Amino acid sequence: MQLLRHAKDLSQRRGAPIRRSIPLSEIQLHNEPYDGWMILRGKVYNIAPYLAYHPGGSEIMHGCLGRDGTVLFDRYHSWVNLEGLIGPLLLGYVQIEKKSGDDEEEGSGGGYLKGK
Numbered sequence: 001m002q003l004l005r006h007a008k009d010l011s012q013r014r015g016a017p018i019r020r021s022i023p024l025s026e027i028q029l030h031n032e033p034y035d036g037w038m039i040l041r042g043k044v045y046n047i048a049p050y051l052a053y054h055p056g057g058s059e060i061m062h063g064c065l066g067r068d069g070t071v072l073f074d075r076y077h078s079w080v081n082l083e084g085l086i087g088p089l090l091l092g093y094v095q096i097e098k099k100s101g102d103d104e105e106e107g108s109g110g111g112y113l114k115g116k
Helices: 002-007 048-053 059-062 070-075 083-088
Strands: 021-022 035-040 042-048 090-094
Touching: 021 048, 021 059, 035 048, 035 059, 042 083, 070 090, 083 090
Parallel strands: 021 090
Antiparallel strands: 035 042, 042 090
């Protein structure tokens, strides 16, 4: 992909490690095309650099910026290898907020925020 050949730090982490637990409140702040994060299958991606390369146009993805786009992504692209396509845009894993009675460890990245 041409995008991968022209940039060294696509995720814009500036050398920081992949984050283990990114709160939804932080992800929601990044909801603009020039600063857009998206949750896909429990992982958080800085999708902004990819928007111009999306074959269906960038506008279709605007509604998922700062949100979980897993359901929409899987509806049209369930066969796509995310790591091969946007792996270098990975910022980290979404923090799964514990509900009362949950035994799942916070930040484990084990679930998706469908419909958010």
